[in-house]
Amino acid sequence: MNKLKSFFKKYWITLWLVVSVTAAVGVFSYSAYIQDQNREKRVVANMGDSGKRFSSDRLSAITTPSPNEVPVAANSVNPTIDFHIYNFSSKDNTRWYPGEIYYTVEAKLVNNDGTAINEADFAANSYGIKKGTSGETDYFSSYNEIKTLSGNFTGTASDSSQIFTLFLPASQIEKPADEKVYIELTATPFSDPGHTTRINELDILKARLSLTSEAKNIKAKGWSAVFTEQDANITYDGFNLVISGSGKSNIIICYDSSRIEISKYFTDDHPSGENSEFRYENGKYNANGLISESGTTTWKSILIGADSDIASRYDIQVYMKGSSGTIPQTDLNNYIYCLTNVNDDAAAFSHPVTTTTEAIPGP
Numbered sequence: 001m002n003k004l005k006s007f008f009k010k011y012w013i014t015l016w017l018v019v020s021v022t023a024a025v026g027v028f029s030y031s032a033y034i035q036d037q038n039r040e041k042r043v044v045a046n047m048g049d050s051g052k053r054f055s056s057d058r059l060s061a062i063t064t065p066s067p068n069e070v071p072v073a074a075n076s077v078n079p080t081i082d083f084h085i086y087n088f089s090s091k092d093n094t095r096w097y098p099g100e101i102y103y104t105v106e107a108k109l110v111n112n113d114g115t116a117i118n119e120a121d122f123a124a125n126s127y128g129i130k131k132g133t134s135g136e137t138d139y140f141s142s143y144n145e146i147k148t149l150s151g152n153f154t155g156t157a158s159d160s161s162q163i164f165t166l167f168l169p170a171s172q173i174e175k176p177a178d179e180k181v182y183i184e185l186t187a188t189p190f191s192d193p194g195h196t197t198r199i200n201e202l203d204i205l206k207a208r209l210s211l212t213s214e215a216k217n218i219k220a221k222g223w224s225a226v227f228t229e230q231d232a233n234i235t236y237d238g239f240n241l242v243i244s245g246s247g248k249s250n251i252i253i254c255y256d257s258s259r260i261e262i263s264k265y266f267t268d269d270h271p272s273g274e275n276s277e278f279r280y281e282n283g284k285y286n287a288n289g290l291i292s293e294s295g296t297t298t299w300k301s302i303l304i305g306a307d308s309d310i311a312s313r314y315d316i317q318v319y320m321k322g323s324s325g326t327i328p329q330t331d332l333n334n335y336i337y338c339l340t341n342v343n344d345d346a347a348a349f350s351h352p353v354t355t356t357t358e359a360i361p362g363p
């Protein structure tokens with residue numbers, strides 16, 4: 001014991017320095033650990049805030065795509081379908097994904113129900129896909145071939161939209177839906193150029209596309225609205241709303257903005273203005289005009305002075321919002337419905353309006 005006391009008396013300064021340095025290293029290490037953890041949390045938070053910043057104007061984040069027939073002129077000789085892939089959300093095209101996205105677009109030929117086509121229904125070098133506005137078209141050489149194209153976003157404003165083009169034979173335009181050939185597309189985002197690691201916070205996008213005649217896609221008189229999703233028993237987080245018709249008509253889409261969001265692609269492409277056929281209002285309408293009652297404060301309306309000489313079809317992506325983020329299709333008309341005005345004056349909307357109320361059906 002005396003030797004131990006003597007040791008501490010003789011070397012107490014050295015021991016004090018060792019203890020002090022050890023404590024300082026421990027504090028520094030803990031501080032560095034906390035900073036590193038906070039940095040990781042910030043990165044995760046930023047990535048989480050990015051939302052679904054991988055989107056398309058024709059592909060949707062759905063498990064099983066519905067057949068979608070894109071209208072073209074009945075006398076088209078070399079009909080095509082364009083679609084875009086974006087690195088921003090369909091709800092906000094001003095914020096891009098904060099990093100690189102390497103993605104693939106897989107294309108295959110299917111029937112309208114998604115099953116493989118028969119070899120007898122295939123014509124070589126009639127179906128193809130191309131990325132960009134120049135370059136060679138990659139044509140299908142067999143009925144069961146799968147084409148895979150790739151793209152890359154660098155996360156900048158100048159690199160936020162990339163275009164693809166589908167090529168189909170004109171013979172598909174007039175065929176019945178159950179005899180058509182569709183090109184089914186799957187766009188998958190990856191974090192590496194080798195396409196081995198999925199970016200899990202981004203959705204896989206899908207579509208099943210073919211052709212139809214513009215004349216077939218509209219009613220002989222008036223306008224109609226329909227959701228293209230097939231299965232009313234499935235709960236979706238988004239829907240494709242198609243409004244089509246002939247002649248002139250006033251159309252009003254009313255929706256509860258606390259549960260429904262209209263794609264910014266559509267509203268940006270159809271701004272309101274002095275010479276615009278579009279007008280955006282707060283509130284909702286019924287057959288007698290604008291409704292002023294409690295419970296309508298979250299409702300909004302899109303008023304369209306439709307004229308088929310200008311446009312005979314509007315494709316609108318509708319998204320769910322709120323705590324659940326999903327709505328069964330059977331409940332959807334509680335939150336969005338369509339009014340159609342059959343008079344011929346599409347220049348302006350009057351109050352009250354003469355309308356017929358249409359629940360928006362599925363196919």
